Amino acid sequence: MVMSYESKANRRQFLKILGFSTLSGLGSIPAIWALTPQFAIRNLQSEKRWAMVVDMKKFRTEEDYKKCIDACHTIHNVPDFGNPKDEVKWIWKMPYRNTFPEQEDEYISDGVKQMPFMVLCNHCKNPPCVRVCPTKATFKRIDGIVQMDYHRCIGCRFCMAACPYGSRSFNFREPRPFIKEKNPEYPTRTRGVVEKCNFCEERLSKGLSPACVEACKDNKALIFGDLNDPDSEVRKVLESNYTIRRKPELGTQPGVYYIV
């Protein structure tokens, strides 16, 4: 009798466990969904939006500009042709009146008038270059980076006509002989394709900050981070400073902000 009772109890217990585990199994479906790659991609879309704040107050000497520019151009194998016609550049200096032409004012302080601004690709939220590209060789990533596929670009240069910031360069000649020191970590380009700043996506994927940002980390002249993270440094800097963006009236929503 005892034996049979025990076995009955065991059976009842077993059924109970089975029932619970089935329920919990059903209950875990959302969790399984959450872990499937599709869901992960959808989640990522709202996860990050990379942006940069250029603090012009921190750029004082020629060296402050040079180290950022050199860091970028060396690491990305940007060729130096030595003439403006063939020029390729990812980040460079521009006078105030050229960077913000619509802000022209003859009475603006000399300090600002003389100050060269750092300009680079704005990684727009609504990038006109992406809109016009006939092959999707330039595309916007889910984290907001506007990237180039050098292998797909047909060199039609529609993106260069579309970019209202003059951020894009074209390889009018074979660039490789004009690279001073090749960095094997990043691809060189061929003639006939467009290129531009990529917010150092190759470094971000390794958890590093962009090369220019790292080059001027002593005085924090460039601040980089995620706009969607309210605790990120860029968000804090944007909250505590008045910043401007280039040609905001075009609705491109640039991801590069300036503290004048």
Next chain:
Amino acid sequence: MFEKALSGDRRYWGWIFFLLLIMGTGFIFYIKQLNYGLGITGMSRDISWGLYIAQFTFLVGVAASAVMLVIPYYLHDYKKFGKIIIFGEFLAISAVIMCLMFVFVDMGQPMRAMNMILYPTPNSIMFWDMVVLNGYLLLNLIIGWTTLSAERNELPPPKWVKPLIYISIPWAISIHTVTAFLYAGLPGRHLWLTAIMAPRFLASAFASGPALLIILCLTVKRISSFDPGKEAIQTLGKIVTYAVIINLFFFVLELFTAFYSKIPGHMHPFQYLFFGIEGHGKLIPWMWTAFILSIMAIILLINPNMRENENILIVSAVLVFISTWIDKGMGLVIGGFIPNPFEEIIEYSPTVPEVLITLGVWATGLLIITVLYKIAVSIKEKTV
């Protein structure tokens, strides 16, 4: 039918070999461009389109203008155009082929041209331009060849071409509208960002295309026994007159908006083109030439008594053609890039290889016109 193009007098073959020579020269320089890169041209990161895309834009208009014969003939039963309609269609074929060639020689990576089809991107206007231009080429090839074959066999054209002809009418408008959209949808390029870009394109197209057709028809009349008919030529003259005036009117509209609003970005390209900025003004003589020629053409064309004189008509047609070629080619494309997005004035002039490649493409187009017109004229000489 093609055998008609293979028999001709010494003048004909001399002309063919002359064109082949220019094509060959252009081809040699294109090989050089392939090896060196587009740096062989005068283009730069600031003026990233130049002579090639200027020719492309202008020639899309020439191609679209065939519709100015198709509408009167097929929709209004204007019989006088019956004899020359094939010349309009064959001109369109040649012009579209030149357009495609100019886009091709402008590519940095021409070997990857098929990427446009492998990765079709409907949000790019260039994708649609490829679709409409190739479609228009196909339509005109089928329509032109079928109607001419029928004429040779002294039969009416088959019924199935009629729907294609009707489709070709809005299609012609579409090629020029889509080409205008390449420019008119770009933020930050003030000269191009205008809603009347497509109407302006069509007005200049209906001036330049029929003007070229007048030149071609009168040439055909001179060198063959085929007469396109005085009235047909005169009607073309009327079309050119209206179109060149509407084109000038649209230009004045642009000037008003720019200079009355006084928005600097809107004024700058016009100031650069006609007066120069900061001492830069390579296009000033060209733009004034275009402007003065179009005024001269209007003066000559607007008086019917003068227009009826075929010598005056052909001179006016040449003036219109040159004027629109400058204005809608280099004026439009280069003017759009100056000032650049940094409001700097960086100028452009084409290089010798660039000009030779351009001439090579034009020679190819002329060769196609010559061969197609030769076929058409040989058939018409027999049937008329």
